[in-house]
Amino acid sequence: MCQQRALQQRPLLLLSSRPWNIGLAQRLQDQLARTVHTIASPAALNPEAVEKLDPEWIFVPHWSHLIPESIWGQWPTVIFHMTDLPYGRGGSPLQNLIQRGHSNTMLTALRCDAELDAGDVYLKEDLSLYGSAEEIFLRADALIEQMILRIVHESPTPQPQQGEPVLFSRRKPAQSNLANCNAGDLDACYNQIRMLDAEGYPHAFIEINGIRLEFRRVSRRSDGLHADVRITSLNNLPPPISADH
Secondary structure, eight states, X not given: OHHHHHHTSOOEEEEEXXXXXXXXHHHHHHHHTSOEEEEOOGGGOOXXXXXXXOOSEEEEEEOOSOOOHHHHTTSOXXXXXXXXXXXXXXXXXXXXXXXXXXXXXXXXXXXXXXXXXXXXXXXXXXXXXXXXXXXXXXXXXXHHHHHHHHHHHHOOOOXXXXXXXXXXXXXXXXXXXXXXXXXXXXXXXXHHXXXXXXXXXXXXXXXXXXXXXXXXXXXXXXXXXXXXXXXXXXXXXXXXXXXXX
């Protein structure tokens, strides 16, 4: 009976376009005993759709599109950003952090606001940047789950960001080219490959003699770097994938 009453509470809504967040809604629903909806497409995110759900909270684990004020201004909307804000406002935070030599970061839960990544902060938690982008995103997914549970249970008061903002620029597909790494710098190549090794990202590549070699699952060994390689003709390439937020 208690669980039945809980399920009658206002639902939660997740905004995520990435596969590593697929199980998050079900896990939250099981733990909170309340309905959790997911919107994965920007075309499906509009005030009318959200009005029908009337969520108590909107949580945004991974979203690369504009959230209109007609939504975040009416329903409390919490974004999860992979930097210690206000350091690292802007796009491609994971890739920018690794390129700058960071091995750890903070996962910040902040209120969605009119200015990009400038809203008040609910929570921050430590996050390791070890491994591939996909491994890091999966690690972040588990951490986001715990942060959402805490926000729902405790309703912490968000606090203004402290410090001078440092802005990141969203990466472009051409920046995935390993030719951008310093000649002979295996560490730079290793980081370039791993930081782009997740579904939906423009994987590290190099082009030569009319072909493209794309690299994934890189590892360091005593004789150098080892990785999986996909080889395609430059004449048959699909449209480039934009570097994601």
